[in-house]
Amino acid sequence: MSLETAIFAGGCFWCMVQPFEAQPGIENVVSGYTGGTVANPSYEQVKSHQTGHTEAVQITFDPSVISYAQLVDIYWQQTDPTDAMGQFQDRGDNYRPVIYVADAEQRAIATASKAALAASGRFSDPIVTTIEDAGPFYAAEPEHQQFYARNPRRYAAEHAQRAAFTKAHWQE
Template sequence: MDKHFETAIFAGGCFWCMVHPFDQQPGIIKVISGYTGGHVPFPTYEQVCSQTTGHTEAVQITFDPAIISYAQLVEIYWQQTDPTDAMGQFQDRGDSYRPVIFTNSEQQKKIAIASRKKLASSGLFSEPIVTKIETAKPFYPAEDYHQDFYQKDPARYQLETGTRQKFKQQHWHN
């Protein structure tokens, strides 16, 4: 039996911090840390950190839409980011850490736009929602040592996510 899987691409600061929240959901096949949105093919971490490639750190999520919908993934995404900060996320600053929903289809784009409008009118944030919604460009997996970082170095992962976790508790009450 062939399953029809789809992909979603989200950027929300350090990609290390974006894997775990999705990786734990039913219907997620895999989550890959990587780079997208830039003009340099197959960039390295060092190149992306130089802020000269145009790339953003992101995660590519392969999922089974029969188990978890794209709309559900977008809702999880919002709860991992500060959608009012266009120039980075938490302690991670610069274009390579900007929050972006990269869409792979017109349907994904419609869902993302509707979700952003709903969030903007929810009253959860006093500042405007500035997260971009852009058409997906080629996605390049990051180096192996960046994959599944939360499992490889749990102590450092906890340090990296501290500010993010406080923000989530303040705004999402979870």
């Protein structure tokens, strides 16, 4: 089995894990930080908006079971792709929506998917999610891993606005 990775930023990483982890072919989902200028940043450093990092998830997946294109489709349904400076109640550059691509193939898939979403008319505002080259990914502290499973009540509260947005824009 040959595994691949995908990295997505879409607001608080606490809310980005479960939708991917629930899919067949997902081997691991890690909450962490990427896209910034400081090696091994802490949650407090990223939260301070001084490092340039986003909160993101790194997904290890089996492409023979779930494709990168399917992961991108799942990603769109977890974010507001029209909001460049945060997601839902999470505001700031560390919560900006970004698809971090590992190679030209991932870039082509993400770019085509973004163009299809823009052309779909699903959103009246422009799709502002950026597609950027993946750089170093730093795993977040242990208390940020599997947050939804360890803190179900807080996760439900954090996820409520995102869930309502998803229902309004994605469920037919």
